[in-house]
Amino acid sequence: MRIEKGSILTNVMDIHGKTHKKSKVINVYDNTLCIEDLADFSHCIVHKISVGMKPIKYNPKYHHNHFNLQESQHQKVAKRSPVRVKRWAF
Numbered sequence: 001m002r003i004e005k006g007s008i009l010t011n012v013m014d015i016h017g018k019t020h021k022k023s024k025v026i027n028v029y030d031n032t033l034c035i036e037d038l039a040d041f042s043h044c045i046v047h048k049i050s051v052g053m054k055p056i057k058y059n060p061k062y063h064h065n066h067f068n069l070q071e072s073q074h075q076k077v078a079k080r081s082p083v084r085v086k087r088w089a090f
Helices: 069-073
Strands: 008-013 019-028 032-037 043-047
Touching: 019 043
Parallel strands: none
Antiparallel strands: 008 019, 019 032, 032 043
16 A cells, blocks of 8 residues: 555554544655644644554665764864954044
8 A cells, every 4th residue: 555645544643642533644754644634634743654654764875864972072173263343443
């Protein structure tokens, strides 16, 4: 089953745990779907895994998605020179 914009889904649980009986897909992202509940017309986010789709896996050669706190703390930051305000003498 392929899920695209405009597809109708039934009994879908969003990321907050609320179940939607009937919903329409608004947009498809890399790892999530944006849906609109047809009962109260609210917009929600749903993980692709909970619907049965596979999320997109990126090539690690080009996409580095992890954050290394120690490496970022030890990077040298250039110090800014103080700003000198030029005053006009009258």
